[in-house]
Every structure is written in structure tokens, then in C-alpha cells.
Amino acid sequence: MSEIKVQHILTIAELLLKGARDNYVNITTRELGANIGRSQQAASKHLLELEEKGYISRRRSGQGFCIRVTEKGYREIQELFLRLKAALEPLPKMIELAGVAVAGMGEGGYYMSLEGYRRQFIERLGFDPYPGTLNIRLDKVYIDLKRELVMYPAITIDGFSDGKRTYGWVKCYNARINDMIDGAVLVLERTHHDESIMEVIAPVKILDALGLKYGDRVDVKVLIQQQQQQRRITSNNK
Amino acid sequence: MSEIKVQHILTIAELLLKGARDNYVNITTRELGANIGRSQQAASKHLLELEEKGYISRRRSGQGFCIRVTEKGYREIQELFLRLKAALEPLPKMIELAGVAVAGMGEGGYYMSLEGYRRQFIERLGFDPYPGTLNIRLDKVYIDLKRELVMYPAITIDGFSDGKRTYGWVKCYNARINDMIDGAVLVLERTHHDESIMEVIAPVKILDALGLKYGDRVDVKVLIQQQQQQRRITSNNK
DNA sequence: ATTACTACCGCCCGAGTAA
């Protein structure tokens, strides 16, 4: 869930529109206020709060400020944007991602083979996953797409507890690896990976089945499924 | 400017995500509240307000309600979305629209040839427009694109007053008609047209120059320009 | 001109609860 306050959405959007993602730009609180339909004072307050949260950074510049949206701020607003996008735009049928196979930390496979998870995988994905996940380091251009992916409806594997500790939920997306193997992309509630790493499971050991080794390129096509199966009163055409 | 309250953004987005654009869907205020990170009471209030504003419509369904987002509500949220989109996504270099030439109401040309406008056209567009606008009735699929267009940076022609009445601003977008004539798409502050109509000007009479008549298809490629030339890495400003 | 503080207050949210 996004941490950004909703009333700050338009403020950051306005800053980005002025080019404040790549550079420090000059904008007065008066102008900003006018553009977001609020007072100068409100704009000033927004900037103070956004700065305190680390969503923007400012530098004095004469009487006013130069403002830049930080990476953190950009992430927040983008998450919100993707949420709207998922709600407003027709579902894409497929999202394609690519990167190179990398050695994991060895934990993914262990966790995913726990009975509490395995049972659900079999039931909801329809296959018994090989006890080990393939980690793919995504090319940079695909990282945004992965973030977008998680906004779409997923097959959810519930978390559970074994009495000693709790295990988080896992979102699964049906996917085809290198156009050959059907498996699933996993998005874990708790992960130690940085976001360029994507975890994939399949009924077989993916690398062996494809004759690949770490460092080889891997292509993943994620199949987005229509969600709501509620009655279609009208058959709409495009 | 959007009239929707910012705190309602996520509420409508959540409804749309549940499929509430095409159908009445069942969703409880408790679930809705949880999904937008608010209480059940807050969700209930949102729905009441959205209903009153005509952004959603509800029907009783057992204990709860069936909810649908109205066209008006969809427009509002889409406008907001496009605003974010313009701020977040890299500028497309070109937007292509198409439709059929239709007879205008004869006013466009009159207004646009007023000296208060003409002077600015010459100065900011670089050409002296033929005193008459070409009206194009856009195909349905392009209407959304036209709405998106106005979110991008435009060449603005200021409004003015002649002492008797005032004339609104005009946004201009450089465009090429049928790949042949360079002109501009106009977006008027005040217009009596419905939104499927797009007005285009050029230095010549477009229909004659292209050998077209009313009812013929016309293709318009709008060239989106990068805005901010403010790469003020150095903070020395005037 | 700026930015942003103080004071005020209206609106939004959540708790409790009725129907």
C-alpha cells in the first residue's frame, strides 16, 4: 500500500510535469498552488511535508527554491499511477520480461517447498513445483513492468504459521519461460531480494530442462488473467 | 480541472478494478474500506457522496448494494489518470487521430480570424492561418486520445477582451494533416462543440488544398513537443 | 517579489451503534 498522502498526488504530479524528475526546477509555491487548485500556503505545506518524507529535495535559489522529485517520491507516485492504470486500462493479455539467470540465495526453494506452500501451489496453480526457484535478474527496462505486474490480479497463496514462525503470502502469475516451460512468477510478501530479481517456479528444474546455466538470458511471458467472472449483461465489442 | 475529490480517487479505482464499469458489482463497504486503507464508515461515506455527485449508481441487492461507476465518474477518474500519465510517462512524439471532415458552425473561422488571436497565431505558430477552421468528427476510438492530448504541453494563445466581450484562451498543437499540410489542432477554452469534434487550422484552406470535401476521411498527426528547456543544473538565474 | 508561520475552522475519518 502506498504511503503517500492522497492530497500530495497532484503536487508531485505537477512537479514532475515541470520536469522535476531529472533536474532541479524552479517553481514558486504560488504557481504550484494555482496549478493544483489550492492556496499558496497549502502548496508550501505540501512541499514541507514531502521534503520531510524524502519525496522531494530542495535547494535555495535566490528568493525561492529549486525542487527535484527524489527516486523515492517517484516510486510512490508511480505505484499509485499503476493502480489507476490497472483499474482504467483494459487488461493486457501478456507482459513479457527478460533478464539473465542468476544463482539465488538458496532460500527461495527451501521456503517454497514447505508443505504449507506446496499444498496450495498444487491446488491453485495445478502443478507440484520443483523444490527450487529460478532467480532472474531483470534488465533495467523491465523493472518498471514488474512493478506494474503486481497491480494485476494474481493467484494468491496464503501465508501460514508453523507455530515457530509465520510465512508471508505469495502472489503467483502464470507464465511461460523461453516459450517452452509453463510455470509461474512469484511475488513474495517478504523477500530479501532487490526488486530487479524475479523468482520463477515450474514443475521441473527450469535451467536443466532448457539446457541453460547461470548467466544465460531468460525470457518470461506472464499471462494476465481476466478477473471478475460476474455476469456480463452486455457483450461489449471494441 | 477535475471536480472529483482526491480522497475519492482510490475508491473509484477500487470499484473499477472490481469490474464496476461495465456491470453492477457486489462489494461491501467493509471490503471496500479495507482495500483503500480506510474504515468501513469512510467507505460508506465515500459511496454516499459519489452517488450524490452522480459518479456511481447503486441498486439494492439483498443486505448490501450492487454498484456501478457511471460514465461521468469514469470521465473524472480518467482525467486525473491522464494527468498523472502525462507527468509520469515519457512523452510520445506523436499522436495520430482520424475522422471525417464535417461542416462547422461557421463561427470557428470567424473567431480565429479576430486580430487578437491572429496576431498570436502568427507569432507563436509561425503562420498566418486561413480564416476558417476545419472541423473533424473523430472516430470514436480517437476521442479518448484527444482527451489525452490536452494533458500535454501546448502552445497557448491567450484570451483577450475587445471591451464588449472576452474571448477565451486557445491551446494549439502542431499537426500535419493527411501527411501533407502542416497546421495546428486547436483546443478552445470555450466551445459549443461536443468532444468528438476537433478543430484544425493551417495557412491554407485545408479541404481545397487536399482536394477533399465534407464527409471525406482526414488523418491528423499531432506532434508533441518536449516542454521544459529548463536544464538549470546551475542555479544562477536572473 | 519570495516562503512559511500562526490562528482558525471545516471536512474527513474512526468509534460506537442503530436499523
Added chain:
DNA sequence: TTTACTCGGGCGGTAGTAA
């Protein structure tokens, strides 16, 4: 179970104004 009322508190708004 629902939805939605009342009420109290606080956040987020504006106006005025200082620096």
C-alpha cells in the same frame, strides 16, 4: 451479517502576516 447515523478529534485547508 449489512449500511449509515452521530459525534468527537484531528488533519488539511485558507487568511493574515512576518521575514
